[in-house]
Amino acid sequence: MFQTLETINRRAKLWLWLIVIVGVVASLAVVVQRVQTEQTSKQVELVFDYRDLVDMSIYQPNPSQYIKDQLVVLKDAGVESMAMFESSLQEFKSAKRIWLYNSNEAALLQGKTANLNENYTYLLFAGPEEERALQPIIEETFMNLGIHVKLWSFDGKNGLILETPYESAVMKSMPQDPIAMKLLRDQGFTIVPRLSDSMPYDPEQVEDLLAMYEQNGVTRILFEGDAVKGFNDDLKQSSLTHFAETLNKHGIGLAAIEGLKAPQKGFSKLAYLTHYNVVRIHSISEQESFNDPKVLGDRLSLAVKDRNIRMFYLNAIVKRDTSKSEIVDSVDNIVKSLEEPGNAKAKIEHDGFTFGEAKPFEVVDSSWQRYAKGVTVIGGVALIALMISYFVPYVMMAAFVVGLIGAGGLFVLHSKLLEQGLALGVAISAPTIAMVLAVRRIDMSSIDLSFGPRLGRAVALFLRTSVLSLIAVPYVIALMNNITYSLVLDQFRGISLLFIAPVGLTALYVFLYRGESVFKEAKRWLSMPLTLLWVAAFVVVAGAGYYYLSRSGNAGSVSSIELMFRSLLENTFGVRPRNKEFLLAHPIFLVGAFIALRYRWGQFIFMIAAVGQMSMVNTFTHLHTPVIISLIRTVLGMGLGLIIGIIGILVWSIIERCWESWRLKLKL
Template identity: 25%
Template sequence: MKLKNILVLMVVVSLLFSFGALHERFNIEKGLKEYNYILDLDEMEKLADDSDKSLEYWLGFFKGLGAGYVSLNEETLYSMIEDGKSLSVDIVGDLEKEYEKYSSLPESIKNDMKDGNVDKFDLIVKIHDSETFDFVCNGLKNRYDEDFYRVYEEENNYVVLDGSYEDMIYTDAVKYLDIDGTGIINVNNPVSSKLLLIGIGYDMEKYSLLEASGLKILFRPINYSRYSDKIVDNFIDSINTLNPEQRYVLFYGKEVAGYPSGMGKLSQYMRDKGIVPVMIESGEQREHLVQSGLDSLVESLDYSAIRAFTMWDFIRERIGYYNYAGAEEIENSLYRAITERNIRFIYFKPYMDGDLNYSDNEQLYVDSFASLEERLQAHGIILGEPSDMGNTSNSIVDTFIMSLGIVAIGIYLINGLVSMRSKTNIALAAAAVSLFGLLTYLKPDLAKVTFALLGAVCFSSLAAYVLAREGMKIGNGDLGIFGCMSKAARILVVCTAIALMGGLYSTSFLSETKFMLEMDIFRGVKISQIIPIAAMIVFYLEIIYKDKDDSIIKMAKRVMMSDIKIIYVVIGLVLAYVGYIYISRTGHETSVQPSDIEMISRNFLERVLPARPRTKEFLIAFPALYAMVYFLNKGFKILGGIMSVGAVIGLASIVNTFSHIRSPLYLSVVRSGFSLAFGIVLGCVALVVIDMAYKTFCRYKESLDA
């Protein structure tokens, strides 16, 4: 068989296996058609305090809008103080410095301090009423060992909690200076204790109020790693006794309940009861908030989990943004989270006005809830009971066979630039296949991420190569403006199809539940954008710009000695700026944000289309491809080269669209389809404008020559 046939066969086989992985992922995404709201009780209480309506009213109001759940956090000493309970808390180390407070302590506590049974890291809690005292004591007894706390009931209801150095909360280091201003010592002053934030128990008054509201209650346990095993026992007992129908859990704080020693017990209980953990997306809209033990818990449950979006303050303050009259931009944020990032729970917090007050404008909530529900129905997503994703993963064998396409395309591209003998190609292919096989066997997870990146780069570069080859066929002046439009459209469709295939192929390596949950992510986004641009430059110089009798040195000299018109410099600088913005805005950790005009345009497209096409594709890159064809037809190879770089940005962007694994497959395909359609229309418009400008320039030049 000829080399080309062998390479095509390798690509076809790898694509067939990749489609199998995509099919499993598509079936999972097809089942994720229900979403819901979890009301944050603490925030609902603040809304009630800020308005003239009661908490009961607001819970009923949001239930009427479709909210199905409400979270109930465990009470802490801090929350009890915030709620106005009759208790006060002091750190022993602080009391030892305040004579009046120290002298008012019971003698039994003073004696324990002298004997070393109570030290400076401990927390002294004075409780002023018997009901609160009983609640605290029962909560401590049910959650912690007896060596953790001391009860002084006979002497004014004191409780002492056994703290440690690790429990202390410090200020930033304070530098102390001598008379010459020289630093002598840095001191971290303790200001509080983490013991204020340990779980005490669920407030039964709040529980009864929530139960009466008709909302489904989600207990949120608080972990304290020193006694994690007993905390799990209490959490299990609380659900079995008070909330046996709970099917989701949203963990509170920095750790999962039971971390580290009680994780096995928690996992088994959740598996037996069918309880699904809820993972809150981070503020960067990538991965999830870090909670110790959460990833291992989800893994132990075979990746049974649901993604949630929490309403950060900067989100819920967006009332009246982008010339909207109400909370439309908040609604847009929720819409994107659900449709584009497989979010199925909204951890809902009330909106806030410009003065950071809680908005009690009921019509805002009515309008945005109703509008969001209507827009989501167009995607087949409805209010209901969210489902977990289930578990799917690629086998080692499938991953290896899928990787063969990378080898084939890589060799094809190398041969497109450098002619190699059959033996060399066979040796190169054998070495690559062996290396890929070894990597897949030894480091399967690393192999998948690596192959996804290489696949994205190879297909983007292949699209660039085809673009250069097609550009080479364009004759000087053979095409009129309509001929340029037709030629450009055909090239764009072919190159877009290659990029679309590349996007599907590269994402197939990561079409696993853990990537869809963003417990692991596609890495190398910027690399996958930059390399195709570099490849396009090489392909253009070698295939289009280079004369038949040119050597590399001759071509380099010709490029360096070319007459560069000012217009080339201007266009090059503009394109360089666009490229900078493009690369800077790739990924999530970027300070370069879209302008208000762009956001308004994006929002409009989101409301009228199932998926918003990417701006850089249809507005910049694809018209640049049309301009490349026009300039090559006129014999302007330098301008054509500049435009080819702009064009490949859009082709790489299509591949990159699929690297967002949390985005549903159908949405990425539809998004690329709209980019192509809009790009064809705007490309034609661009050619008309360029042609008019060129003819005007020619007439002006003729007038000067005359």
């Protein structure tokens, strides 16, 4: 009976491998369109925070002239856009557009006795221009909030009385400063407004605001705070839907801020409703603006090339320079990072990009893609079933059938969970199968003592195993070929499991599946006496595992020395290969295979080598990184790892020959 099952299983396995190959072909077609999509957005936009410029100007003897001079400097450096926050009375005051007083201060100003039962806000306009530009905005904002507004004047200046406490009045947000906006437009800058959700959503106000934006050439907005505009009123007013429709009407898109601790609430829904008219933006913080220009230059160019960033948000700040006994700003440092010596602009242009208005990706999605993805799903289920078969052979077909049924159910109930779960399963399965087959091939090979054949077989095994591991790549890309992953609105899930599973399953196979039976091998290992050496080995392995996990994933920590080494690799090769692949795992695979072809204990080294196979697949799960960049990174890692591995084999051969010579002399 078992022989019959084994025969059926063997034939079924061939059919499953055929399905996997068909799935690879189908997924590669989807990958091609993913690459085409990534080529549709090639312009990079530099945005400077105008508020920072205003804040820095107060440290200058002539603030207005300082702002004008810095605008020219930034324009010459390639900055085409200015970010403008929503205004407030406090900002108008800081910009010297109005004077603000509470009731007591206003009474003192007028030489009157303060009314103890009054707690209002008084303001005076700096001049007729400020009055014409700001009075309508202030009146509309406060009257819409139900706050009474009265006219007021003093000493030839016109103003307003806002019947609300000073502390409350300065918190109310208003549209961007129209005077500053005109100044920036006259200087040739594009405006990138920043909106908050701090005020109640008013459809009419939003319509007027976005119409004004369109008239002023606004094509993209940023959000301030933890939520997009309209989020808090969405349940009552469907405000996000209205906001999205109004954005679409006026041709205005969104910018997704990279690196936030948590996504801005409502952003994903708004992105969907605006048909993903979204561009990713990377920020240089105030403190970082004083970093080494070369470091900043590298950071900017890498963000464009490696992470599909198309906008940069540049902040600036002042600091005390004790060596010069004066206060200096970081604008000059930012300019140096863009030009000499940082050369960010030159590097970005060298990589095939131009500077201008950032455009969203134009998704290439042919009608046949859905059918190709369907074939990919079937192939992915087959690959997972094959992986299971190497550990529990007789459940392979059951796993395949159950997997297909489960995939069908998830497609109906939660298609996103299907694509994420299946992508994770495939990413684990391919490198695991590759490592298991590598162990099997070593077991089936004859003991070889000669150097040349061992070297050739070790290299061939490394290449074969790597190709098998990379079968997962087109599957992962095709299953998650959605613009939401490129924009990091969604992400590949299960990174920690991906780091652990292939290594753990390889170790399981090496320990338990190379003897007569799993149970006998387990009994043999469990019956071994626990020695201090075993305890020490466990501590070392646990420590190495902890370090490995702490270094992996998006939150992994990196030392300053490694950052320098990474920069060296990037500048040398153009694309940085992964250290753990070419410095550790790939060379260890080659040396381990070379050793195992003569000494079977060398197969235990494959447990570490599995890290490299997993890492190659993991590279392509960074779905915001262009496919071509990930491919170059992987091939570079394999090539460098092959060279270092061969050097390692030569070193081992010398050690091996020395040991043989010493062993004979010492009669060991």
